[in-house]
Amino acid sequence: AASDARFMHDMMAKMLRYPVYLDSANLVDLRQLISNGVADSDVVLVLGTQGIFTRPWCLLEGAHAKKIGTPVRIIEITNSGFDPAAVRTYVDEIESTMGLDNPDGLEILSDYFGKDLSVLKQAIHSILDHHAAETTRKLTWNPNGGDAELIASLKDIIEAMADVTETPIKWKGVRTQT
Numbered sequence: 558a559a560s561d562a563r564f565m566h567d568m569m570a571k572m573l574r575y576p577v578y579l580d581s582a583n584l585v586d587l588r589q590l591i592s593n594g595v596a597d598s599d600v601v602l603v604l605g606t607q608g609i610f611t612r613p614w615c616l617l618e619g620a621h622a623k624k625i626g627t628p629v630r631i632i633e634i635t636n637s638g639f640d641p642a643a644v645r646t647y648v649d650e651i652e653s654t655m656g657l658d659n660p661d662g663l664e665i666l667s668d669y670f671g672k673d674l675s676v677l678k679q680a681i682h683s684i685l686d687h688h689a690a691e692t693t694r695k696l697t698w699n700p701n702g703g704d705a706e707l708i709a710s711l712k713d714i715i716e717a718m719a720d721v722t723e724t725p726i727k728w729k730g731v732r733t734q735t
Contacts, residue, residue: 565602599628605631610681613662617665628718629684635698
């Protein structure tokens, strides 16, 4: 979903006229994801794809956001294979699943959390639980959608970010009834 992330980043920055951090932009040192990305963000958006939570740095970003109280919202990418139940299973068994698939990734997690990954697991479970509770306002992104659908999705995402940060949004050119 890298191209979707770049597109969303550019469109959000234009719509908000506010800095928007993209974890893959100008990244020289992956450790900066935590110090320069998550720690400086008001909301962390996760593009829900099949393998997003199999990547150690994505797991670290999510866990760090939960640790410092930064809201995390998952945006489900249409037809991407994102399955919260599969993510939960993967994370529950991460020592064996990532240990087989990506031993270096497991080492990165162990360097950050130590050998006990229960804090990581709790953080990701919390993110997934919050996502499951969002029954009325699931955030989605259809990369094959038309312009109107993409703009409507971005507005929904921005409004959800505004809600969790209690920041009022007033869309330019939109009249409110009095």
